[in-house]
Amino acid sequence: MFIADLHCHSSASDGLLAPAEVAARAAANGVDMLALTDHDDLGGLAKAREVAERSGVRFINGVEISIEWGGLQVHIVGLDFDMGSEALNAGLASIRSGRISRAQRMSAELEKIGIGGCFEGAMRHSENPSLISRSHFARYLVEIGVSKDVRSVFESYLVPGKPGYVTHHWATLSEAVGWILGAGGIAVVAHPGRYKFSRLEMRNLLDEFAGCGGQAIEVISGSHSQENVNQFSRLAREYRFLASCGSDFHGPEESYIDLGGTPALPSGLTPVWTAFSS
Numbered sequence: 001m002f003i004a005d006l007h008c009h010s011s012a013s014d015g016l017l018a019p020a021e022v023a024a025r026a027a028a029n030g031v032d033m034l035a036l037t038d039h040d041d042l043g044g045l046a047k048a049r050e051v052a053e054r055s056g057v058r059f060i061n062g063v064e065i066s067i068e069w070g071g072l073q074v075h076i077v078g079l080d081f082d083m084g085s086e087a088l089n090a091g092l093a094s095i096r097s098g099r100i101s102r103a104q105r106m107s108a109e110l111e112k113i114g115i116g117g118c119f120e121g122a123m124r125h126s127e128n129p130s131l132i133s134r135s136h137f138a139r140y141l142v143e144i145g146v147s148k149d150v151r152s153v154f155e156s157y158l159v160p161g162k163p164g165y166v167t168h169h170w171a172t173l174s175e176a177v178g179w180i181l182g183a184g185g186i187a188v189v190a191h192p193g194r195y196k197f198s199r200l201e202m203r204n205l206l207d208e209f210a211g212c213g214g215q216a217i218e219v220i221s222g223s224h225s226q227e228n229v230n231q232f233s234r235l236a237r238e239y240r241f242l243a244s245c246g247s248d249f250h251g252p253e254e255s256y257i258d259l260g261g262t263p264a265l266p267s268g269l270t271p272v273w274t275a276f277s278s
Contacts, residue, residue, distance in 0.1 A: 003260045004033040004273060006060065007077055007190065007218065007246020011127050012036075012044030013064075014135035016251025019044030020051045022259070027055035029260040033273060035062030035079055037190075037246070040095045041131055042083050060276060063088075064190055065176040066095055068169060069205060072160065074195060076176045076209075077218070077244070080276045081185025091179040095171055096130040103132045105166045106158075110137075113163045115146060134158045135250065150254050173205075177212040186275055188216040188244045193228030202235075210239055216272045220245035220265060222256035233266045243269035 009015035010022045017025065019036060022044075026034045034057050036048040045061055052059035063078045081088065107119035121140035126132045138153035147153040157164040171179075180187040189209055197205065206217070217239075218224075219232045236243045245262050249255045265271055 001264060002033075003029075003031050004245055004271070005031050005247050005249070005260050005262065006033070006035040006062065006079060006188075006244050006272065007037050007064070007221065008034070008249040008259055009038055009064075010036055010044045010048065013038035013041055013128070013131045014126075014133045014250060016254060019048035022249070023048040023051035023057065023059070024055065026259040027052065027057050029258060031057055031260040033058045033060060034259075035060040035077075035246070037062035037064040037077050037079075039064050039131060039133060040066055040092045040099075041128070042089070042092065043128070045083055060273075061185070063092065065092070065179070066170045067173050067176045068171070069173050069208075070197070070201060071167075072195065073168075073170060074173070074205070075190035076173070076180070076214075077188040077190045077246075078176075078180035078183070078185045079188060079216075079244070079272065081180055081183035083183075085179070085183035088179040088183040091171065091175060098168060098170075099130060099132050102166060102168045103137070106134075106137060106164050109166060110157065110164045115141070115144075115164075118164075137164065173208055174212045177209065177214050181213050184277070186216055186242070186272060187212075187214040188218060188242075188272065189214065190218055191221040191223050191248060192217060192232055193221065193224045206235060206239055206241075210241075214241075215275070216242035216244050218246060219243040219269060220262045222246070222248040222262065229263075229266065233269060236269055242272040242275055244272040 010019040122136040125136040
């Protein structure tokens with residue numbers, strides 16, 4: 001069976017393994033095609049590509065872009081783009097520039113409920129300060145015994161309505177899709193089953209995404225249930241989107257599934273890799 005994993009993370013953003021280690025682990029797990037999709041940064045691509053190609057794995061440039069839509073954070077994955085694109089790199093830099101101020105505000109909110117030292121603690125878990133994220137805060141809170149695991153931290157502290165969550169201005173949907181298309185890539189709605197949208201809101205998102213030139217949707221994700229897979233298979237067919245798949249791997253024992261562990265795409269869908277140029 002052909003195994004593609006087109007959504008995963010390294011320590012270049014909020015993953016636990018270095019880019020080279022991610023690629024090596026994917027190869028060891030039998031992955032045939034890999035895209036490293038770190039948050040808002042392309043810094044891990046070259047090292048991951050080197051190891052992947054040496055191991056016989058086809059490597060695809062990837063990134064996961066943070067956007068704001070409907071008052072919530074949504075993620076758009078870019079695949080198979082030119083990593084030298086000036087517009088894409090400038091856009092990603094603009095997103096990264098706001099992460100430290102957001103982290104400081106998150107820390108201040110957690111301080112209000114008696115959890116101190118979070119900014120400094122989260123920074124110790126981040127190899128790149130400009131990419132500090134909620135995952136780094138979660139790891140610190142697990143480290144100091146506030147919660148048993150990263151997933152519990154998110155549920156209790158770091159999602160909308162919880163004490164450590166703060167709003168932030170990310171890129172717009174049209175900006176993110178425009179950067180990806182301008183770099184010759186394919187724009188993908190990441191893990192749509194994770195967004196707490198009504199059916200109407202999801203359709204509105206997909207309508208706008210398609211109108212901007214978005215071409216694909218993750219049908220298979222590490223966080224998707226079978227109900228999610230069925231739902232987004234139907235929507236992929238309806239919107240004539242290409243279908244993507246990815247583990248959303250962040251590290252051993254911190255992810256829903258391991259690299260390459262996703263099931264095959266349902267029949268009747270057009271895989272996103274059929275449109276790859278490289």
